[in-house]
Amino acid sequence: MSLKDTVNTNKIAFFSTQPYDKTFFNKYNDVFGFELDFFETQLNPQTVILIENASIVCVFVNDIINESVLKQLAEKGVKIIALRCAGFNNVDLDAAKKYNLKVCRVPAYSPQAVAEHAMAMILTLNRKTHKAYNRVREQNFSLNGLLGFDLFGKTIGIIGTGNIGKAFAKIALGFGCKVLAYDIVTNTEMEKDGVQFVSLEEIFKTSDIISLHCPLNDQTKHVINKESIALMKESVMLINTSRGGLIETAAVIEGLKEGKIGYLGIDVYEQEEKLFFRDLSADIIQDDAIQRLMSFPNVLVTAHQAFFTNEALTQIALVTFNNIKSLLTDNDIENKTALLV
Numbered sequence: 001m002s003l004k005d006t007v008n009t010n011k012i013a014f015f016s017t018q019p020y021d022k023t024f025f026n027k028y029n030d031v032f033g034f035e036l037d038f039f040e041t042q043l044n045p046q047t048v049i050l051i052e053n054a055s056i057v058c059v060f061v062n063d064i065i066n067e068s069v070l071k072q073l074a075e076k077g078v079k080i081i082a083l084r085c086a087g088f089n090n091v092d093l094d095a096a097k098k099y100n101l102k103v104c105r106v107p108a109y110s111p112q113a114v115a116e117h118a119m120a121m122i123l124t125l126n127r128k129t130h131k132a133y134n135r136v137r138e139q140n141f142s143l144n145g146l147l148g149f150d151l152f153g154k155t156i157g158i159i160g161t162g163n164i165g166k167a168f169a170k171i172a173l174g175f176g177c178k179v180l181a182y183d184i185v186t187n188t189e190m191e192k193d194g195v196q197f198v199s200l201e202e203i204f205k206t207s208d209i210i211s212l213h214c215p216l217n218d219q220t221k222h223v224i225n226k227e228s229i230a231l232m233k234e235s236v237m238l239i240n241t242s243r244g245g246l247i248e249t250a251a252v253i254e255g256l257k258e259g260k261i262g263y264l265g266i267d268v269y270e271q272e273e274k275l276f277f278r279d280l281s282a283d284i285i286q287d288d289a290i291q292r293l294m295s296f297p298n299v300l301v302t303a304h305q306a307f308f309t310n311e312a313l314t315q316i317a318l319v320t321f322n323n324i325k326s327l328l329t330d331n332d333i334e335n336k337t338a339l340l341v
């Protein structure tokens with residue numbers, strides 16, 4: 001009997017799991033009855049070996065699903081790779097096709113969760129509520145240094161108007177902002193709501209706040225770089241809740257030092273897989289760029305938490321299980337945007 005013959009088609013091996021993943025996936029598994037194996041470690045070429053007799057692997061944003069991992073997964077008899085996230089820049093889709101592996105994702109679990117977090121970052125950076133909170137606890141009731149600006153009437157530029165960008169545009173319109181957008185596809189419904197689709201250059205030149213909501217791919221990598229920063233308004237606010245690779249970190253640090261970038265809010269970071277989702281409070285961080293970023297008073301970093309709401313985790317568990325069930329029964333998924341390969 002070959003190794004593949006022993007593979008359990010009902011067993012899912014989860015990687016990069018946190019306690020909340022176990023809570024939500026265990027809770028909703030009652031209806032589905034899968035066998036769940038949780039690993040805290042990231043999936044990478046060294047950790048594939050942990051998979052025992054499972055035909056499904058469930059991964060998250062910082063797992064490494066490159067050709068080497070995919071080859072090993074196929075050899076182990078894995079058939080399905082279920083991403084419990086929307087972005088899929090960490091998967092080599094061509095290699096997945098080559099090894100005959102199905103890859104699915106959760107395209108829109110809660111666009112509001114991420115859009116609301118982007119707005120929370122804007123409000124925090126602008127009105128400095130994080131500083132006010134600490135100040136008042138120290139009985140410092142002074143307002144010096146807390147001056148903000150009205151969002152009403154300001155221009156917000158959105159790059160990427162998919163599920164999250166669209167939800168974010170509605171919030172920005174609700175605040176009375178002028179909303180500009182750039183996407184490779186113009187959304188006429190959003191235009192009716194008052195969003196103006198313009199060129200990328202115009203977004204850079206005219207926005208007071210720029211919020212990134214496009215996926216990371218060859219076209220969008222380092223869309224925020226030395227040249228694009230040079231086009232921006234003095235003291236622009238940059239918000240990135242999408243993927244770290246959209247921003248060239250060194251260029252942004254330079255922009256902050258020069259004062260060209262007045263505020264930076266990032267929920268994602270190019271080298272985040274070595275940092276985020278862990279408690280490193282007792283460690284010496286070797287990444288000098290994140291340390292430099294965190295040293296600026298006008299930079300707010302959150303550790304990839306934009307998705308982290310009760311509603312989003314519920315949807316992630318339910319859609320992931322449903323995707324797997326559909327692939328096992330029909331070898332297909334009704335929602336075509338959920339099936340990548």
Ligand code: NAD
Nearest residue numbers: 087160161162163164183184213214215219241242306307
């Ligand atoms: P989506 O697929 O619904 O929308 C992406 C949009 O980007 C589409 O409208 C697409 O046309 C556009 N786009 C593609 N290439 C582009 C380009 N070159 N220039 C401009 N626009 C381009 O995706 P979504 O659900 O809105 O998610 C957007 C991104 O947010 C994901 O790719 C993911 O990386 C990130 N995300 C982050 C979190 C978090 O917790 N921080 C959670 C979910 C998603």
